[in-house]
Amino acid sequence: MTSTDHNGFSTSTGSGDSLNEIRTDIVTLTRFILTEQSARAGTTATGDFTLLLNSLQFAFKFIAHNIRRATLVNLIGLAGASNATGDDQKKLDVIGDEIFINAMRASGKVKVLVSEEQEDIIVFEGDGRYCVVCDPIDGSSNLDAGVSVGTIFGVYKLQEGSTGTIEDVLRAGSEMVAAGYTMYGASANLVLTTGHGVNGFTLDNALGEFILTHPDIRIPKSRSIYSVNEGNTVYWDTATREYFESLKIPPAGGKPYSARYIGSMVADMHRTLLYGGIFAYPADVKSKNGKLRLLYECFPMAFLVEQAGGLATNGKQRILDIVPSQIHARSGIFLGSELEVQKVVEYYNKHESV
Ligand code: AHG
Ligand code: MN
Ligand code: MN
Numbered sequence: 001m002t003s004t005d006h007n008g009f010s011t012s013t014g015s016g017d018s019l020n021e022i023r024t025d026i027v028t029l030t031r032f033i034l035t036e037q038s039a040r041a042g043t044t045a046t047g048d049f050t051l052l053l054n055s056l057q058f059a060f061k062f063i064a065h066n067i068r069r070a071t072l073v074n075l076i077g078l079a080g081a082s083n084a085t086g087d088d089q090k091k092l093d094v095i096g097d098e099i100f101i102n103a104m105r106a107s108g109k110v111k112v113l114v115s116e117e118q119e120d121i122i123v124f125e126g127d128g129r130y131c132v133v134c135d136p137i138d139g140s141s142n143l144d145a146g147v148s149v150g151t152i153f154g155v156y157k158l159q160e161g162s163t164g165t166i167e168d169v170l171r172a173g174s175e176m177v178a179a180g181y182t183m184y185g186a187s188a189n190l191v192l193t194t195g196h197g198v199n200g201f202t203l204d205n206a207l208g209e210f211i212l213t214h215p216d217i218r219i220p221k222s223r224s225i226y227s228v229n230e231g232n233t234v235y236w237d238t239a240t241r242e243y244f245e246s247l248k249i250p251p252a253g254g255k256p257y258s259a260r261y262i263g264s265m266v267a268d269m270h271r272t273l274l275y276g277g278i279f280a281y282p283a284d285v286k287s288k289n290g291k292l293r294l295l296y297e298c299f300p301m302a303f304l305v306e307q308a309g310g311l312a313t314n315g316k317q318r319i320l321d322i323v324p325s326q327i328h329a330r331s332g333i334f335l336g337s338e339l340e341v342q343k344v345v346e347y348y349n350k351h352e353s354v
Helices: 029-039 048-068 091-107 140-145 230-235 238-247 265-275 294-307 338-352
Strands: 002-004 010-013 021-023 078-082 088-090 110-115 130-138 149-157 178-184 188-193 198-204 209-214 225-227 278-281 311-313 333-336
Touching (some): 029 209, 048 149, 048 178, 048 188, 091 110, 130 140, 140 149, 149 294, 178 265, 188 209, 230 238, 278 338, 311 338, 333 338
Parallel strands (some): 110 130
Antiparallel strands (some): 149 178, 278 333, 311 333
């Protein structure tokens, strides 16, 4: 017996007793991208993006595999070095970076690569037309405790006539053509935008394929959850401090907000996209330009959140309008549900006009 479920997938029930319900027409990531591209026929699709995405998928699967066995094969702990922005590298930061670089080189479709773990841009041989920016392992301080970490990435097209320079990536986030992350949790979850909404895929380990499980993710318009490292309160500016204080004062007959902070941007943003609320890492007197990096943390997440119907700001400016001054440039950031982020902007407006 065959029927169609609410996502439009065909399902088959073997014996008529519904315990045996199995999906037989699943949408893999590759199928999804091919369908999306043909739906936009008339564009100049060459198949290059599909091939790039295949290499990205491979990197995510390979990193997921290493994270899953990390404790057993002595992959936890420090590597004994620090990266371009001064963070101590974990062994998995180094391995994740190597996996990512090799996969992007092998795709033949990437010209310029920026990685959190590399001081300079990498320019590959060949005639790749894409630039990829990445945080190979985000939330690595959480690795040894088995808490969810992720990989964040963004994609630009090489500029017309360019042979691959830093100018190809020192561009506003609004120029990205795709972005996403994979969260390595109970399963590997890939969340992707190509500028036409947001879709979520879950890795089926047996099939080795990312399967569309969360079509057309929309972030709730509001939700009483905030996610921020509140230990930094003493360093915050007045607007930020007043805003977060206001969330703890319940409206008449209502409840104060709930606090949720994992300390892995990918995991905190995954929850924020699905449940709603706000995630923030504000600039403060200790980190004058914030902590999170524009190219491979703020831009991809801002792109996703806007495509899901939310907002992303530094308090004064839309994140995607910022042009980074260098590849590891940072920014303060507030992002999430539209109505929650609007409140922060109101606090910033109020304090600017004083
Ligand atoms: P990374 O592991 O790539 O260096 O990123 C860590 C980031 C981000 O994942 C997280 O939101 C933030 O650092 C947490 O910072 P605090 O420990 O200062 O709260
Ligand atoms: Mn990170
Ligand atoms: Mn990282």
